[in-house]
Amino acid sequence: xxxxxxxxxxxxxxxxxxxxxxxxxxxxxxxxxxxxxxxxxxxxxxxxxxxxxxxxxxxxxxxxxxxxxxxxxxxxxxxxxxxxxxxxxxxxxxxxxxxxxxxxxxxxxxxxxxxxxxxxxxxxxxxxxxxxxxxxxxxxxxxxxxxxxxxxxxxxxxxxxxxxxxx
Amino acid sequence: xxxxxxxxxxxxxxxxxxxxxxxxxxxxxxxxxxxxxxxxxxxxxxxxxxxxxxxxxxxxxxxxxxxxxxxxxxxxxxxxxxxxxxxxxxxxxxxxxxxxxxxxxxxxxxxxxxxxxxxxxxxxxxxxxxxxxxxxxxxxxxxxxxxxxxxxxxxxxxxxxxxxxxx
Numbered sequence: 199x200x201x202x203x204x205x206x207x208x209x210x211x212x213x214x215x216x217x218x219x220x221x222x223x224x225x226x227x228x229x230x231x232x233x234x235x236x237x238x239x240x241x242x243x244x245x246x247x248x249x250x251x252x253x254x255x256x257x258x259x260x261x262x263x264x265x266x267x268x269x270x271x272x273x274x275x276x277x278x279x280x281x282x283x284x285x286x287x288x289x290x291x292x293x294x295x296x297x298x299x300x301x302x303x304x305x306x307x308x309x310x311x312x313x314x315x316x317x318x319x320x321x322x323x324x325x326x327x328x329x330x331x332x333x334x335x336x337x338x339x340x341x342x343x344x345x346x347x348x349x350x351x352x353x354x355x356x357x358x359x360x361x362x363x364x365x
Numbered sequence: 366x367x368x369x370x371x372x373x374x375x376x377x378x379x380x381x382x383x384x385x386x387x388x389x390x391x392x393x394x395x396x397x398x399x400x401x402x403x404x405x406x407x408x409x410x411x412x413x414x415x416x417x418x419x420x421x422x423x424x425x426x427x428x429x430x431x432x433x434x435x436x437x438x439x440x441x442x443x444x445x446x447x448x449x450x451x452x453x454x455x456x457x458x459x460x461x462x463x464x465x466x467x468x469x470x471x472x473x474x475x476x477x478x479x480x481x482x483x484x485x486x487x488x489x490x491x492x493x494x495x496x497x498x499x500x501x502x503x504x505x506x507x508x509x510x511x512x513x514x515x516x517x518x519x520x521x522x523x524x525x526x527x528x529x530x531x532x
Binding site: 263 | 384385387402403435436439440442443451454
């Protein structure tokens with residue numbers, strides 16, 4: 199399974215770019231998965247407040263609920279590697295990871311403004327920079343794209359993938 | 366991974382018995398998991414109505430959201446075997462399945478009343494029958510337990526597990 203990360207601060211356009219890349223790769227008959235990190239706190243727990251929360255209190259290490267297309271698993275400490283293995287197990291060929299800044303997979307980085315440029319120095323394995331047309335970003339080594347032209351981005355990512363640039 | 370099913374109609378006491386068995390097995394330092402089938406319709410979708418639903422519409426075969434202890438996965442056709450493999454992967458040793466009447470794992474069957482007795486004929490691999498004290502159930506081959514004494518049930522299930530009766 200190949201993994202692409204899409205990172206950037208809030209409201210930088212991550213969902214727009216994710217959707218664009220997902221749509222492009224699935225149009226090429228690649229089985230695409232996505233995983234979004236909801237960040238800390240505030241996740242709207244739903245099902246597990248009922249029976250599966252009771253199972254957890256009784257001592258279940260992993261409590262799950264399945265209904266139609268939704269499978270929800272609750273456990274104390276999720277290991278990202280375990281989540282990725284689940285996608286592999288489900289035969290996903292290309293995974294779009296939104297967030298997870300500290301991981302080392304190839305990354306598209308979204309910048310909103312001048313202040314965000316410092317983000318580039320803190321991230322590993324950046325393959326592309328995406329920024330609003332009005333923001334100027336100097337980069338001699340990493341391709342820079344305009345957020346306003348997402349189809350150019352997904353096409354380039356796909357070519358990069360075909361060249362073996364996403365592992 | 367050993368799997369025990371707990372089946373019965375609505376309000377037959379499935380959650381009570383699940384909790385009892387989960388608590389007993391985890392007190393024996395066995396890593397217990399639980400999986401509940403929410404039934405058809407009415408599952409309170411939460412997170413995926415936001416970004417992951419957008420990812421799915423864009424073409425993602427599997428869209429997930431993770432935040433703290435909750436990992437939620439959405440895909441079109443869940444295969445129960447895939448869900449069980451996920452629990453195995455998460456190192457669960459003993460899985461309590463609530464519902465999933467058609468599966469062939471060893472089962473505790475809960476009966477509420479005389480009418481429910483017909484359920485016994487439609488299920489495979491029944492290892493125990495649980496019924497209210499006031500209901501009389503005749504069974505020469507399968508142990509019958511009173512719902513009112515759940516600790517006797519979990520102790521018996523554990524002994525049955527130790528004897529290799531749950532595969």
